Every structure is written in structure tokens, then in C-alpha cells.
Amino acid sequence: MPDARFLQIHSLHGYSAVLLNRDDSGLAKRITYGGEIRTRISSQCLKRHWRKADSEHALQQIDGATASIRSRETVTRRVIEPLEKDGVAPETIKAISTAFQTAVYGDKGDKRSNRQPLLLGEPEIVYLAEEAQKIARSHGGDAKAAEGAAAEWVKNSKTNLKELRNACAMPGGIAAALFGRMVTSDVEANIDAAVHVAHAFTVHAEESESDYFTVVDDLQQAEDDAGADHIGETELTSGLFYGYVVVDRGTLLDNLGGDTAVAGEVAARLVSLIATVSPGAKLGPTAPYGYANWMLVEAGDRQPRSLAEAFREPCKPATSTAAERAALYLERVDAAYETGEARRLMSLDGATMPGSVRLPSLNELAQWSGAVMRTGSA
Template identity: 60%
Template sequence: MPDPRFLQIHTLTSYTGALLNRDDSGLAKRLTYGGALRTRVSSQCLKRHWRTAEDPHALHAIDGAEAAFRSRDLVTKLVLGSLEPEDVAKAIEPAFQKAVYGDKATTKQGRQTLLFGNREIAWLRAEAERLVREAAGDPKAAATAATQWGKDFKKNIAAMREGVALPGGLTAALFGRMVTSDTSANITAPVHVAHAFTVHAEESESDYFTAVDDLSEDEPGADTIQETELTSGLFYGYVVVDLPCLMENLGPAAVDLAGAVLHNLVHLIAEVSPGAKLGSTAPYGRASLMLLEAGDRQPRSLAEAFRTPCDPDMAAATDALKKHLCALDRAYATGEARRMLSLSDAVFDGAEAGTLKEIADWAAALPGRLV
């Protein structure tokens, strides 16, 4: 097997009578593909559930992981929050808001929602405490010092970021970060996530429901009458991990940390479900099929297998996936190494079958091949 540059993860996962991901009107998100309307789960939705999962394989539980926070209130709540004396802290706030969020940071609405890591926030807090301490209770002196501090902010925080591992936290190291006010703070995402979509035409219904007023004297006592949308479907999911980029983002402990990240990410993709309306639909599912591929050539989605909608069952979807993969192998012969998990007896060319733990362990060993 060539040294692996990319890990590709393909999944087929089924959900029944759920509302996994809603649009601004409260309806299921959709995608038109191959002339047929499909139910969709956005990549943003998928990534958030994997990032925040409270799970035995949670990303934040990995040894060496650093937390991060995404907010417009990083300065207000995490940098200056509870800093005393309050009038001096307020005097330096405009300079800190501008440094972090840019020239339009005078109002919360004008700020970009930014992702900052614990180490960046700790550095900012330490700088704020220093300025307040040196001002000796004088708000005007503090404001003047903070303005001067702001002029060197980009240079100083850049030096801090270069000197520590995971300055933007594990979240930024995996899923990237864009800071429009400071392009040097941008982090390239090594984990690329496609929108998941049903391999068949959408299956949806409008669910009419009522809420009964237990204290009503009327019969039947319906207090609320509403409708919601429910969908069912077999979803194709696709994730790519750029391994050299991942190791660069993770820093000095890259090999061990990258292995742990890949191990847990494979588990999360297979086992953690997106979904709203948990109490009324229990939208929990696990991948019925997971195919991992490692290789050194540009990745390619297998979504084309479902451009023509297949029958809404696992056997039809698996056959379509195998047929398309075989065609790609014949035409391109890129030689990816493969491992797979399947709830059926499906067999893919060159793919050794195993349990979820076994294929996750295989993925975890890939970074070691790059050193």
C-alpha cells in the first residue's frame, strides 16, 4: 500500500420517521440530485454532532485534546468576564473587541462568530489582567495602554500561536477556522465532510398532532394542534481526512494524537446520529455499512452510484455502491487499501471485513506510516 495521504469514509445509514435536520421553515433539508428530490443532512449538522458528542469515543476526551469555543462573546464572557475593577475592565474592552473581531466589533451584531481555543483565550485573559494591573485603577490609563497593545496584537498572538500546540483547540485542528479580521489565524480543515443524502427519492409525510390540556373541561381537550414533517431514508455519507494536513495541525505529538483522532472519528461517524425531535422520534441509528479507503490519490465520492435513485433498501444500495466502485477501479486502478464493516454479507473488492473496533484500529495506525 502506498503511503496514505487520504482516508475516505463511506457510510450507509438508515433512519425511520425522523426529522434529522431542519431548514428555516422547520421542514427537512432537501437536495435535488439526478432529477429526484432527496432528504439531506447538512455537513454542518453532522460535524456539530461529532464534535460535541458525549460518548465513550468523544473527541474532547482524547488525551492531549484542547477545548475551543465558538461565539461572538469570547471577549465579554471569557476574556474580561469577572475582571476587576469593573470600570477598568470596561475601559480596555473596545481595544480587545477590535483586536479579536476586527473594526466592526463595536456591536455584537457586527462581530463574526469566531472559534478560539483555550490557549488563545488564556493568553488574552493574561494580557487583559496585566493591562488592568498596570493601570492601577485608572480607566483612562488602561484605555490608552490597551489601544497601544492593540497595535501589536496580530504580531504578538501570531508568536503565541507558533509557540504552542493546538492554539485553536482540537476543533479548529480538525474542522478548520476562518477569521476574516486576521487571515494569519486561519486554519485549513483536514476533515472534509459532504452533505449526506438519501440514495432514493425522498420519503416524507406531514405528521398531524395535538397536545391535550389535562385540565380542560371540554372533550377531547386538545389545546394545541400542529403539523410537523417526518422523513425516512437510507443515507449515503462521505468524509475525507487529509492525513498530512491533520498531522501538521496537531503539532509535535501528531502521530499518537492523529491516531487517536482517527480511531474516535470512525466510531463517531458510525454510531452518533444527528437529529432533532429526540423525545418524539428517537432518531438513533448506526451505519449498516462503512467502507474505509486509504490511498495517495485525490479522493472521489461514490455518490455517483446513486445519481439514479435506487430502491429504498440496503441490498439495492449496496449493489449500486459496489457496481460503481468496481467501475472506478477498472478505469483508474488507484489501488486504495480498504477495510469495511457490514451488517449483511456484502463483500467489496480488496476490502477486509471487520468489527467497528477493528477498522477503527486500522485507521488509527495510518499516521504512523507517514513518519
């Protein structure tokens, strides 16, 4: 049995008449691949929907996991506003706020417009709130003294936060443990991503249409203008998307403080989220919901490799055709590189893959993935 250093998760999802992920002009995101334009779903979009999913597979519901919040308002809402509710003097609050906002968000962080949304874990937020409370309790009646104490705290903040992170299993929360974090104002707060997510793209050339629509006034009288009160256009796309995710077990365990049980639960839930969570915009007019038609999970100790190359030449937009393409490509890779991954497959249309064991349900696929991540062996 191979060591499970990496878990690779491949999927095929089909959607019709949707607008899953838009660019800055409101059109579907695209990528040119193999000389053809494909519809694309960004990795950032996928990760956010998995991270925020509120279902039986939610990452936040894992026992032992701590929450993460990405916002430019975290210090304001969780650190400063409690001081206001406690009746701390406004001048003292201002001094503490300036110090803590700049410590967390950078030199110009005292102004909201200068802050970037930053991912903070619940342990970090609680620590910041407690430190602010200490300063307020000690110097609440003396704004000048509070300002000095806050400035002194800022000088030592990076060291203190580093000690907190070293002492805490998941300081940045579950989201940072999985998807990483970059903090430009404090490089030691950076967290390497354990889950690597590729942009999903259609295995065939784009299928797109401009949807013309009108809005009609319900109270319009017969003698009034018969035309619509509003006319507009939006883009709709259809497609079969190939998705690819890699979980680095070593990095995940580092980020989870070595907790193998939580790592196993993360893998099981992640497989389920990938299969069942749709990254859809325009929910009302398109109902962009769907489950994976096909999923392949691989466990091994060699460098991961995507199956995207199987679709460099666009194929027929059918799951069976795409699965055949993936199988043929994987067969060639196996022959050339002999990487020896253990594989499990779930397919709605009975597809097969080289060296894989077919499992009848998503639950069994998720449980196998969790066991592999927990034990480190396939």
C-alpha cells in the same frame, strides 16, 4: 502498501420517522440529485454533532488535545468577567473590553450584535485572559492609562497572536485542527480544514410525510369543549443516507504540530463518531438514534473520490441494494483508474466491496484507521 495521504470514510445510515436537519422554514433539508429530490443532512450539522459528542469517543478526551469554543461571548465570559470578579474598576474594564472585543471580533466587535460566533482554542483564550490581567494589574486604578495600554496591545495583537500560534501545537483547539477556521478580521488566523465532510443524502427519492398532531388539556372537564387545545403539523422523513468524509493526513499533522499519535487517535475516534452519533433534532418526539449499517474506509495517496455517483439513479431504500450499487461503481472506477487504495469494510448484512477486507467490528475498523493515520502507511 500504498502511502496513506488520504483516508476516505463512506457510510450508510438508516432512519425512520425523523426530522434530522431542518431548513429556515422548519422543513427537512433537501437536494435534487439525478433528477430526484433527496433528503439531506448538511455537513455543518454533521460536524457539529461529531465535535460536541460527549461519549467514550469524544474528541475532547484525546490526550494532548486542547478544547475549542465557538461563540460570540468568549471574550466576555473568559476574559472580561474574571476582571469584574477581581474587582477591577468598571471604567478600566470598559476600556479593556472594547479593545479586546474589537481585536478578536473585528472593528465593530464591541457590540454583541455585530459579532459573529468565532472558534477559539483554549491556548488562545488563556493568552487573551492573561494579557487582559496584565493591563488591569498595571493600570487598574487609571482608566485612561488602561485605555492607552489596551490600544497599544491591539496594535500588536495580531503579531503576538501569530507568535503564540507558531509556538503552540494546537492554538485553535481540536475542532479547528480538524474542521478548520476562517477569521475575516485576521487572515493569518485562518486554519485549513483537515477533515472534509460532504452533505449526506438519501440513496433513494425522498420519503416524507406531514405529521398532524394535537395537544389536549389534561384538566379539561367533560362538559368543556372536546376539541384539542392546540393543533399543529410537522414534517417527518425516513431514509437511507450515504455519508462521505475525507481526512487529509498532511494537513491534519500540520494542524496538530506533527503529533502522529494524536493524529491516529483522531482518525480512530472520528470513524467511531461517524458510525454512532446521530445528527438528530426533535429528540423527544422522534428518538432519532441509529448506527451505521455499512462503513467502508479507504487509505491511499491519490485524489479522493466519492461514491455518490453510484446513487445518481435512485435505488431501492435497502442497505444491501445500496452496498451492491457502491460495489459495482467502485469496481468500474478501479478498472479505469487503478488507484490502488487499501480498504477495510464493516457491514451488518454481509456485503462485500472490491479489494476490501471485511472486519467484524467497528472497534477493529477504527483501530485500523488510527494505525493508518499514525504511520502514514496502509
